[in-house]
Amino acid sequence: MKPLLNGLLVFMLLYFIADFFVVNATLGLVSEDIKMTLFGNIDEFIDPMDKSVFLEYLHGQIFFIMMILLTLSTVYARLCSIKRYSIIVINILMISALLSLTTLFISYFYIPNLVGVYIFSFFIWHIIAFIMALHSLWNLNFATSI
Amino acid sequence: MQQAYRYAVLYFLLFSLLLLGSSLLLFEDKIGLSVTAVLQYYLGNEEKFLVEKSWLTILKIILPHIFAFGLFFMVLLHFILFTKYKKSKQFIKLSYAIFIVGFLELSSPYFIIIGLDFFAYVKLISFILLELLLLYTLWLLLASIYKH
Numbered sequence: 001m002k003p004l005l006n007g008l009l010v011f012m013l014l015y016f017i018a019d020f021f022v023v024n025a026t027l028g029l030v031s032e033d034i035k036m037t038l039f040g041n042i043d044e045f046i047d048p049m050d051k052s053v054f055l056e057y058l059h060g061q062i063f064f065i066m067m068i069l070l071t072l073s074t075v076y077a078r079l080c081s082i083k084r085y086s087i088i089v090i091n092i093l094m095i096s097a098l099l100s101l102t103t104l105f106i107s108y109f110y111i112p113n114l115v116g117v118y119i120f121s122f123f124i125w126h127i128i129a130f131i132m133a134l135h136s137l138w139n140l141n142f143a144t145s146i
Numbered sequence: 147m148q149q150a151y152r153y154a155v156l157y158f159l160l161f162s163l164l165l166l167g168s169s170l171l172l173f174e175d176k177i178g179l180s181v182t183a184v185l186q187y188y189l190g191n192e193e194k195f196l197v198e199k200s201w202l203t204i205l206k207i208i209l210p211h212i213f214a215f216g217l218f219f220m221v222l223l224h225f226i227l228f229t230k231y232k233k234s235k236q237f238i239k240l241s242y243a244i245f246i247v248g249f250l251e252l253s254s255p256y257f258i259i260i261g262l263d264f265f266a267y268v269k270l271i272s273f274i275l276l277e278l279l280l281l282y283t284l285w286l287l288l289a290s291i292y293k294h
Binding site: 069 | 148149150151153154155157158160161162164165168169171172175176214217218221
């Protein structure tokens with residue numbers, strides 16, 4: 001089981017790093033870039049993102065995030081020795097991921113200024129997920145109590 | 147089930163609700179929730195600048211969904227094995243129903259483009275039925291988690 005989990009966790013780490021670059025290139029990682037992608041810019045002749053394109057992007061993101069975070073959470077719950085601590089971390093991770101998806105939706109359709117909350121929650125869930133994967137790797141390979 | 151796993155499953159169910167909501171919005175936006183809109187989307191409509199969908203175009207759309215449907219249904223339904231419904235006939239019926247309706251939802255566009263307009267009804271009904279069946283599964287799981 002150990003080599004399988006090692007492989008899975010390394011691939012997850014790669015995914016979280018790659019996701020930063022992909023999101024930066026497609027949507028942007030700072031407020032101005034995201035607003036320009038979503039709403040366009042008349043001065044620079046940039047069209048706003050089409051509604052169906054946005055919904056397709058969001059739909060795909062929900063699927064990927066739910067699958068990867070479910071997998072990571074179950075691995076982490078299995079490998080983290082302090083149960084109470086693992087529950088708190090899983091809660092923060094999931095809430096921030098849910099918040100990032102919902103605020104992106106609300107930003108596009110209703111309140112553009114919520115883009116700031118989206119960026120904040122996006123970074124939070126990525127950082128926590130990265131740390132969880134690292135912590136799981138550490139416990140899997142070096143902790144003696146597992 | 148361990149408490150940390152229960153939280154992971156609970157959040158997975160919330161993500162699933164978002165997924166169902168986004169799929170409904172996407173279906174409504176791209177295709178439309180009427181038989182006429184479904185027919186126009188696949189057979190084309192000059193007034194609405196809709197191009198007739200080819201065999202390959204439909205395949206490109208359903209290809210990621212074939213994998214995603216199978217994975218999502220399996221993950222969601224396997225959580226029922228941790229509830230009191232694991233040995234019930236309802237679970238078996240629900241599993242078959244979800245996979246069959248999912249297959250109909252994916253395959254019906256092909257029957258539409260070969261001229262069987264009736265399958266526009268199948269497409270629409272299977273989509274709505276799939277959403278309802280998945281919502282029902284989510285409700286069963288949420289109720290089980292809540293009871294614990």
